Amino acid sequence: MTEITPTDTSCGFIALVGAPNAGKSTLLNSLVGTKVSIVTHKAQTTRSQVRGVVTTDKSQLVFIDTPGIFAPKRRLDRAMVDSAWGGAGDADIVALIVDVDRGLTPELEKLLEGLDNINHPRILILNKIDTIKNEELLKLSEAINANLRFEATFMISALKGYGVSDFMDWCIKHIPPGPWHFPEDHLTDLTMAITAAEITREKLFLRVHDEIPYNSTVETESFKIQKDGSYKIDQVIYLSRESHKKIVLGAGGQTIKSIGAESRKELMAMYEVPIHLFLFVKVREKWGDDPERYREMGLEYPHGKD
Numbered sequence: 001m002t003e004i005t006p007t008d009t010s011c012g013f014i015a016l017v018g019a020p021n022a023g024k025s026t027l028l029n030s031l032v033g034t035k036v037s038i039v040t041h042k043a044q045t046t047r048s049q050v051r052g053v054v055t056t057d058k059s060q061l062v063f064i065d066t067p068g069i070f071a072p073k074r075r076l077d078r079a080m081v082d083s084a085w086g087g088a089g090d091a092d093i094v095a096l097i098v099d100v101d102r103g104l105t106p107e108l109e110k111l112l113e114g115l116d117n118i119n120h121p122r123i124l125i126l127n128k129i130d131t132i133k134n135e136e137l138l139k140l141s142e143a144i145n146a147n148l149r150f151e152a153t154f155m156i157s158a159l160k161g162y163g164v165s166d167f168m169d170w171c172i173k174h175i176p177p178g179p180w181h182f183p184e185d186h187l188t189d190l191t192m193a194i195t196a197a198e199i200t201r202e203k204l205f206l207r208v209h210d211e212i213p214y215n216s217t218v219e220t221e222s223f224k225i226q227k228d229g230s231y232k233i234d235q236v237i238y239l240s241r242e243s244h245k246k247i248v249l250g251a252g253g254q255t256i257k258s259i260g261a262e263s264r265k266e267l268m269a270m271y272e273v274p275i276h277l278f279l280f281v282k283v284r285e286k287w288g289d290d291p292e293r294y295r296e297m298g299l300e301y302p303h304g305k306d
């Protein structure tokens with residue numbers, strides 16, 4: 001094996017920013033080659049920054065999946081949007097992900113204005129190209145580039161993997177020289193406890209509807225590696241309304257049982273060990289105003305009135 005000295009290596013942070021549901025987490029997973037960030041069809045799934053690491057011969061790319069940027073209403077929204085802009089501000093390269101099916105919306109125009117103040121190289125990623133015709137795609141690319149200057153534009157489908165490696169190659173060429181931030185076998189900075197909570201949150205989001213996902217959070221209270229190699233995981237689902245509890249539990253506890261079963265199945269496949277997962281449901285009307293819940297999510301608590 002050849003030794004790599006720090007002067008040979010390059011390392012860069014690339015923030016993936018965009019409106020909710022643009023496909024940032026799907027892109028992160030496609031870049032890393034495994035699931036590190038949860039994905040649902042619902043907007044505002046990602047709540048804090050999730051880093052995914054790709055290490056090639058001499059380069060380390062740290063992609064930062066950020067919460068979607070939208071007009072915040074609640075305290076949690078503000079924390080999520082602040083976290084997304086924080087991710088953009090700290091990165092070496094900022095990649096704006098656009099859902100081409102939605103096009104140049106007023107929400108996207110606002111985002112372009114915000115990105116104008118960011119002093120790092122910006123690139124445009126037109127995602128979901130599997131959903132529209134080529135002529136429309138070219139028109140959209142021109143319209144967005146006329147609004148704001150980008151160093152490069154990529155047309156991709158994160159879901160199908162089209163164009164993802166071109167984007168990665170561009171990043172490898174444009175990151176600064178420097179030592180790696182993570183060991184070369186690291187894929188993410190999330191702990192197993194947080195990953196496990198995120199997987200359960202994804203199953204909850206997919207299973208229950210309406211306003212419940214936005215008013216719930218999942219925390220791992222204890223994560224123990226047992227003598228036999230299995231993992232014992234206790235998690236709490238926090239809800240903000242008593243009326244939601246009945247829905248999350250379901251008749252005879254069926255709903256929570258199936259959320260637990262889905263989560264356990266995925267965690268077993270991920271860690272390749274037996275998993276004992278115990279889910280508890282707690283109603284905390286004001287969890288959205290509790291700084292401890294934000295810390296658990298990896299978010300700064302935004303002070304001031306909600």
Ligand SMILES: Nc1nc2c(ncn2[C@@H]2O[C@H](COP(=O)(O)OP(=O)(O)OP(=O)(O)O)[C@@H](O)[C@H]2O)c(=O)[nH]1
Pocket residue numbers: 018019020021022023024025026027038039040041042043044045046047066067068069127128129130131156157158159160
């Ligand atoms: N057709 C199509 N769908 C995609 C593509 N990329 C992502 N999606 C879908 O878009 C939805 C949102 O994807 P996410 O990756 O969760 O989007 P996000 O930007 O991380 O969303 P937030 O967490 O809300 O910020 C999911 O249903 C994905 O399967 C794509 O290239 N083509």
